[in-house]
Amino acid sequence: MLKILMIEDDLELAAILSEYLEGRGISVTSYDEPYTGMSALNTHHFDLLLLDLTLPNLDGLEVCKRVAKSKNIPIIISSARSDINDKVQSLEFGADDYLPKPYDPEELVARIHSILRRYQNNSSDKKQQQSQKVFELKESNREILYKGKSLDLTRAEYEILAHLIKRNGAAISREEISLSSPSINPESSNKSIDVIIGRLRTKIEENPKEPKHIISVRGIGYRLDSNIK
Template sequence: MLSILMIEDDLELAEILSEFLEKHDVKVTNYDEPYTGMSALATHTYDLLLLDLTLPNLDGLEVCKRVAKQKNIPIIISSARSDLDDKVKALEYGADDYIPKPYDPQELLARIHSLLRRYNKKDAKNDQKDKDSIFRIDKESRDVYFKDKKIDLTRAEYEILTLLISKKGHVFSREAIAIESESINPESSNKSIDVIIGRLRAKIEDDPKKPQYIISVRGVGYKLEA
């Protein structure tokens, strides 16, 4: 049975959807408050997030943005907000689909299965890539493995290394690294980035002074070769 987290403050709609989906082997856990829903997502495993946008205490767009950064989970926006800007922002922030209210629950069920099929295919491809790589990222636990051995990383080291891994061979400038890393001040000096790169090399390179994996590109930045 599929397990879905729903964050929806319209309790009548939540009950209707939950009853319908459970008849089709989809278990729904609903929270009408976004912070409570995000806490549940941090401690439990779900196959998909169904998210309303108009929520108390925190707008659904911000919820979408935060969840997409922290979790690799399919997200469907279910909202009565029809503004094009909301739809565009939701998709830019990490949503995979946007279904405007009102809708037939059968359409929602079809979208759920369609989205999960796409995710399963993508995960299968990623698994194959991981097998071919000496680096492996566990996004749930935020751990990185090098040659099947877990690397002890600070938050900044994790963010920089996973960024380099995400686009192997791509050269990232120091400025781009600072911008993409949440725990690093974008105004940080180049030297602070170099220090973190040095620490990473010490943890994965046989000879940090002659790196094989994290390569310096003179006058530009760094790239990962692996």
Template sequence: MNKILMIEDDLELAEILTEFLEQYEFKVTTEDDPFKALSILKLEPFDAVILDLTLPGMDGLEVCEAIRARQNIPIIISSARSDVTDKINALELGADDYLPKPYDPRELVSRIHSVLRRYDAASAAASESACDFKLNESAMQISYKNRPLELTNAEYGILAHMIKKQGMVVSREDLIHNVAAINEDSSNKSIDVMMGRIRNKLGDKALIESIRGIGYKLLK
């Protein structure tokens, strides 16, 4: 049974959707407070998030960005906001789908199944290619497809951190704070430059996906 976190402040709508989704064997947890919802995501595993944009105390776009910065989880926006700018911003911040209200709950079920299939396929592909990287932390050495990479200390730190978070979005701030060889005063631009060098040394620029406005994701 897939677990869904629904972040929605319209409690009547949330109840209707929850009852409908449970007919399709989804277990739904509903939270109308975005701050509590983010805390719940830290403590419990979920398979997908259904996210409203108009929330008390924190805009849904900010919630989307916060989720995507630390988790690789399907996010479906469910919103009455019809401005195309909101849709574009949500997708660029990492949302997987955008469903404008009102909608037929059957369409929501279909969208959930669709994003779960995509994530399952991506996860399987990542698992198959996980052996492409070999990380030797004691020697500070990374090999890709049995080829040792010649990396600076900062480049090694970045790639090692991304290997450990393979398939997850890693923000530039995360790299600055967690890679010892990177100065905490480093700019986002310097991170982008180092990432470009890493891509060149891997020989496959598509391995590291740029997530606009947030950071990067190691796909393989």
């Protein structure tokens, strides 16, 4: 069952909406005080926030801003305030929709489901992108993860692979590689760079003789293919 947090100081309207939504399979927890409602967000899981703007102690626009900054939750503004600036600010502060009162509760149900579908699709896309992330560069501690596991790299190996990751699939010359790697003497021969590349391949390729990630580019140097193999 979907769980919605409603912050609404009109107790009669809150009761009517709660009864209607619960009849549609949507559980509603309602608060008429914004600070109490925001506190509930920190202790309970909710799928969506239905938020009034005219509230005691703290304006709904400020509530919207604070929640959007701290929580990944869809927000629908439900307000009788007709000023276009309120609508614009609500959306700028992070609201996903603005429903002016009065409205048909059936429209509210449709908007709730529409927004949640978008959130679920975005969440699935993000998870898929994360699962396909073969190389992860953590510059703060000079670490590179390959398929989620930390690679045991020498300083020169780290510098070269990090540069290939940053260049995002572009073909990189051996000269550029040497200049971007403080551990490598700029006057080093191409052979020494090829040796380091060879060592990297043994650490990330299933078959170093037929590399699928660090690809040789004829007449230039190398490029990194970070697709899952």
